[in-house]
Amino acid sequence: MEVLLVEHRNIIDAERHEVKGASSATAGQVLSSIGGGNTSFVAPSSLVNIGIGPSLEASQLTTQSPSAVDTPLTVLFGAGTVTTDVTVSNAGLITFNTAGLYAITFNLNFGRANNTGTSIMFARLLFNGTPSGFVQNARIDTSTDITPFNATLIRSMAAGSTVSMQLIRDSAGANDGGLYSLDPVLAGWANSPSAAVRIQKFIGGA
Numbered sequence: 334m335e336v337l338l339v340e341h342r343n344i345i346d347a348e349r350h351e352v353k354g355a356s357s358a359t360a361g362q363v364l365s366s367i368g369g370g371n372t373s374f375v376a377p378s379s380l381v382n383i384g385i386g387p388s389l390e391a392s393q394l395t396t397q398s399p400s401a402v403d404t405p406l407t408v409l410f411g412a413g414t415v416t417t418d419v420t421v422s423n424a425g426l427i428t429f430n431t432a433g434l435y436a437i438t439f440n441l442n443f444g445r446a447n448n449t450g451t452s453i454m455f456a457r458l459l460f461n462g463t464p465s466g467f468v469q470n471a472r473i474d475t476s477t478d479i480t481p482f483n484a485t486l487i488r489s490m491a492a493g494s495t496v497s498m499q500l501i502r503d504s505a506g507a508n509d510g511g512l513y514s515l516d517p518v519l520a521g522w523a524n525s526p527s528a529a530v531r532i533q534k535f536i537g538g539a
Contacts (some may be wrong), residue, residue, distance in 0.1 A: 385436070386534045389414055392526035395475040398511030402504040407497055408456070408512065410530045419532050426497050427530065429490040434535040438486050439498065440527050443480040445470035445511030453506030456482070459497045473510060
């Protein structure tokens with residue numbers, strides 16, 4: 334008797350069998366590896382997914398100005414905010430209470446008080462007290478100008494790690510400038526803060 338051998342990939346769809354376990358799987362389940370070269374049908378909700386947890390938001394609603402040129406000022410983000418994962422102190426220090434992957438968004442409004450010369454300002458981040466990342470710059474000629482700055486960082490933080498931000502007026506420019514809060518004339522609109530931070534922790538994925 335002649336036996337005809339056909340490679341599995343050449344079998345037509347109508348004659349192929351379903352994967353092992355399909356006969357007992359319920360509608361909506363998906364195939365998942367369970368290790369050791371084995372698979373199992375499971376509910377999608379049982380799979381580990383990555384999401385973003387609740388936000389911590391903190392902001393400062395008053396102008397923040399260095400005392401002199403080349404004199405660092407620690408940027409403030411309000412009176413203090415505490416969650417399980419993050420603490421923002423009233424001195425501007427952000428402390429991560431639990432380890433994890435975080436998205437950190439900073440918003441700054443650079444401005445100045447007068448029109449004499451050009452105000453040159455720089456801002457930088459400090460991780461655990463050490464400068465890290467790029468230094469940001471704003472040059473402002475008149476008191477009517479506001480230069481907004483926004484940046485989001487995604488970084489893995491160990492428990493106890495800290496982040497802060499410093500601002501200086503550079504001595505190459507006028508001794509003027511800082512971070513400015515603006516109040517809309519229209520009633521019912523909140524102030525635009527001089528500085529704000531939003532922190533979100535990624536969850537799942539373990």
